[in-house]
Amino acid sequence: MARVTHIWRHPVKALGREAVERAVLTKDRTMPFDRVWAIIQEGSDFDPANPAWVSKKAFNQGAKTQSFMAIRCAFDDTSGQITLTHPERPEITLNPDTDAEALVAWIKPLVPADLPQPVGVAKLEGNSLTDQEAPYISVIGTASLAALSAAAGKPLEQERFRANIWLDGLEPWAEFDWIGKDIRIGTATLRVEARTGRCIATTADPNTGVPDVETLAVLRKNWGHRDLGVFARVIKSGEVALNDTMEVL
Numbered sequence: 075m076a077r078v079t080h081i082w083r084h085p086v087k088a089l090g091r092e093a094v095e096r097a098v099l100t101k102d103r104t105m106p107f108d109r110v111w112a113i114i115q116e117g118s119d120f121d122p123a124n125p126a127w128v129s130k131k132a133f134n135q136g137a138k139t140q141s142f143m144a145i146r147c148a149f150d151d152t153s154g155q156i157t158l159t160h161p162e163r164p165e166i167t168l169n170p171d172t173d174a175e176a177l178v179a180w181i182k183p184l185v186p187a188d189l190p191q192p193v194g195v196a197k198l199e200g201n202s203l204t205d206q207e208a209p210y211i212s213v214i215g216t217a218s219l220a221a222l223s224a225a226a227g228k229p230l231e232q233e234r235f236r237a238n239i240w241l242d243g244l245e246p247w248a249e250f251d252w253i254g255k256d257i258r259i260g261t262a263t264l265r266v267e268a269r270t271g272r273c274i275a276t277t278a279d280p281n282t283g284v285p286d287v288e289t290l291a292v293l294r295k296n297w298g299h300r301d302l303g304v305f306a307r308v309i310k311s312g313e314v315a316l317n318d319t320m321e322v323l
Contacts, residue, residue, distance in 0.1 A: 087112035090147030096315035115190040136275035144283035214303030215244035233280035262312030269301040
């Protein structure tokens with residue numbers, strides 16, 4: 075039987091990841107504290123005075139600034155403080171709601187001069203700034219990552235793919251068969267709606283932020299697509315924790 079091996083959240087879009095032991099999933103909501111904030115870039119169509127979901131093109135992202143992939147974070151749910159680290163930047167602890175200027179200044183040296191520069195911090199109350207407008211949670215089987223790693227000729231880290239829930243005990247690519255079906259993880263029920271297409275950010279080593287594996291080319295060459303994992307919508311609230319079982323309903 076499939077079981078949960080890892081649960082990840084990403085409080086600031088593109089700026090780090092954090093493993094947690096459990097999460098309470100709410101119907102029609104994303105993973106708690108996942109992509110709560112994002113970094114507004116020059117020319118963005120995100121309007122802080124009238125916040126609404128917009129495409130990831132409005133924000134600084136790992137697909138263009140791949141050095142972002144080496145950012146790690148630790149988030150305090152109670153205080154709202156987040157600690158960020160990167161091999162090329164000093165550690166910093168701040169609250170994105172009150173210290174937006176400090177956050178922008180911290181990441182600015184990582185953004186190439188020929189790209190749109192960071193200018194502010196976006197937040198969408200009651201929603202997340204995920205890549206998809208739908209309130210999806212991303213799920214991947216560890217066996218699919220193992221298959222991709224074997225084809226790439228080296229172990230690939232989970233952190234490259236920014237998924238929320240990882241499951242052990244499945245066949246490679248089994249999650250693609252769930253589209254249109256419901257799955258139960260822990261006490262939550264999710265409806266699987268789409269494959270997760272991958273971007274160039276996944277080519278970067280999450281320890282250094284330096285591209286080292288042509289993940290998209292490997293996927294295309296061996297399987298004829300650029301997908302890894304699936305998007306699922308929470309249709310029944312519940313808790314998910316490490317070692318919880320998953321079943322297809």
